Structure formats: structure tokens, C-alpha cells
Ligand SMILES: Cc1cc2nc3c(=O)[nH]c(=O)nc-3n(C[C@H](O)[C@H](O)[C@H](O)COP(=O)(O)OP(=O)(O)OC[C@H]3O[C@@H](n4cnc5c(N)ncnc54)[C@H](O)[C@@H]3O)c2cc1C
């Protein structure tokens with residue numbers, strides 16, 4: 001089994017066959033920085049000092065010819081060919097309470113949430129701990145590599161719920177929506193992600209979800225209610241989508257705790273819609289103004305929405321330590 005040594009430290013860890021350097025590091029409690037886990041964000045970039053690696057995804061968007069020339073690779077894609085020495089700056093922020101592990105999971109039930117989002121509930125083998133807002137990698141034998149999906153529920157009953165948006169022509173969503181039936185199994189790897197609920201902060205919470213970003217925000221809202229946080233802090237749940245046809249039944253959020261305020265913001269409102277309109281980040285800016293800088297802000301959704309929220313938060317003076325998100329593409 002390849003042994004990975006972290007240059008400039010006394011840390012080293014083993015990497016089982018087929019595992020990536022990032023995932024093996026996190027399994028051993030070594031805080032390699034990361035976010036998306038699928039080659040898109042570049043946060044897990046490291047320098048290969050000695051040894052050789054293969055990249056699981058040769059076309060990873062965050063990896064370039066320039067990286068190759070400088071012997072830099074993505075931890076979430078790099079599979080060692082043998083012992084390696086690598087260089088990266090580890091951080092305890094990359095470590096969540098539960099270490100990620102591979103496990104089999106059986107689909108128990110499926111339920112529609114919106115016209116193109118379904119909740120898939122899986123019974124997981126072994127320990128089921130995760131933090132509200134974290135995600136798992138789902139892989140199926142027919143599909144080249146895993147995709148990330150955030151849990152919508154809270155742990156404790158051996159089930160992980162995922163609210164997943166169908167992507168037209170998408171490989172894994174096509175498999176989940178059209179082929180996998182209750183009783184069928186997938187491989188789950190997790191939990192991953194650092195944008196999870198920090199219940200100890202004294203600040204109000206603003207949760208922003210766009211389309212496929214619904215699942216982790218529902219989990220965080222559930223976590224906030226379960227830890228009693230909604231009794232002394234305001235929790236605002238904002239959901240952005242195009243039209244009324246994209247909305248979910250509001251009881252999905254309001255039944256968690258009536259103290260949570262829910263606002264849907266439509267970017268292409270139908271005639272007769274008298275609720276909020278526009279883009280999610282503009283609505284949050286207009287509604288909360290200076291109070292944004294006093295809140296803990298959690299968000300998830302498509303890359304364009306995520307970028308717009310980050311810029312808006314930066315312009316509003318929100319410290320980075322109060323912004324919680326995983327790159328979601
Ligand atoms: C941290 C995170 C959490 C997410 N949580 C959710 C969620 O809760 N609900 C939800 O609906 N969606 C979520 N997504 C999006 C999801 O992971 C998929 O991108 C989406 O479902 C489309 O997958 P697909 O296979 O159907 O589509 P495809 O078009 O086949 O693939 C879409 C995306 O998968 C990635 N990809 C493509 N090829 C490869 C490859 N060979 N190896 C690895 N990745 C590849 C690329 O980013 C691509 O854009 C999340 C994404 C991330 C990064």
C-alpha cells in the first residue's frame with residue numbers, strides 16, 4: 001500500500017489501492033485543504049516532491065498544463081502509483097468531527113420534492129455520523145467516477161437522505177432517476193465538506209439555497225432546530241429558483257420549526273406571483289443590508305449563484321469566517 005509523506009512535517013499516511021491522496025489524508029485525520037472533491041475548485045492542489053501519481057479525471061477543470069509543468073496535482077484526483085512525498089499546507093479547518101469512509105448503501109425510498117428534485121433515502125452500512133451541511137460521494141458501477149451530493153437530514157437512524165436535482169443528460173442523476181430502484185445499492189464515500197453548521201456562534205443565520213443547493217440548507221435548518229438554536233437566534237431560509245413550478249411545498253422548511261422564516265425568490269416570476277423576485281444575492285442584500293456582516297451565512301447552489309453571493313458578501317463587509325460554502329459544481 002503506498003505511503004504518502006507530507007514534506008516539511010512529520011505526517012505520513014497510507015493510501016489504499018484506488019484511493020486519492022486527499023481522501024486518504026482525510027481518512028487519517030490529516031487536514032488537507034479541499035472543497036468540491038471532484039476536480040473543480042483547485043483548493044486541494046499540492047506539489048509532488050517525489051514519486052508518481054495518476055489523475056482519476058484527466059479533464060479536471062481546475063487542473064492545467066501549467067500545473068503539470070510545475071508538478072502540481074489535485075489531491076482529490078491524484079492516485080499514487082507508489083510511495084510519494086507531497087507538499088501542501090495542512091489545516092485543522094479541513095477536518096470535520098467524523099472521518100470519511102467508504103460504505104455500501106441501499107436505496108430505501110424515493111419522493112418528489114419539486115418537478116425536478118427528488119429525495120433519495122439510503123440505508124447506510126456502519127457508523128452514520130455527519131454534520132448538517134456535509135456531503136457524500138455517490139458512485140455506481142456504470143459511471144466513470146463519483147459525484148458529490150449533500151445530505152438533507154440529520155444522522156442517527158442509519159439513513160442518509162439526498163435531495164437531488166435531475167440534470168438533463170447527466171450520467172449519475174440519469175442513473176438515480178431512471179434506473180436505480182428501491183433495494184438497489186450504490187457506494188457512498190463520506191462525510192466530506194467543511195461548510196457545516198457551527199451551532200456555537202452567537203449570530204443569526206442566513207441560509208441561501210439555489211436549485212440543487214436545497215439539500216444542505218435543509219439539513220442545516222434541521223440542525224439549527226435540533227440544537228435549540230432557533231429559540232434564541234433568527235434563522236432565515238431563502239430559496240432561489242426561476243418560476244413557481246420550481247417551488248417545493250413550504251412545509252419542507254416550515255415544519256422543521258415555525259420560527260424559521262422562509263422566503264422564495266423567483267428570477268422569472270409568473271403572472272400573479274406576489275412574492276420576492278430577482279436574484280437571491282440581490283434580495284439578501286436589499287433585505288438584510290448592514291445586518292449581513294453580523295450574520296453567519298451558509299449557501300449552496302450553482303456556480304453563478306455562488307460567485308454572486310460571495311461578491312455581494314465581500315462588498316457588504318462580511319468576514320470570510322462567517323461565510324460557509326463548498327464549491328458546488
Ligand atoms: C460539494 C458538492 C455538493 C453537491 N450537492 C448536490 C446536491 O445536494 N444535490 C444535487 O442535485 N447536486 C449536488 N451537487 C452536484 C452534483 O454533484 C452533480 O454535479 C450533478 O448532479 C450532475 O451530475 P450528473 O452525473 O448527473 O451530470 P454530468 O453532466 O454527467 O456531470 C456533471 C458534473 O459532474 C462532474 N464530472 C463530470 N465528469 C466527471 C468525472 N469523470 N469525474 C468526476 N466528476 C465528473 C463535473 O463537475 C460535471 O459538471 C453537488 C456538487 C458538489 C461539488
Ligand code: FES
Pocket residue numbers: 033034035036037038039040041042043044045062074075076077
Ligand atoms: S479540485 Fe479537489 S477539492 Fe476541489
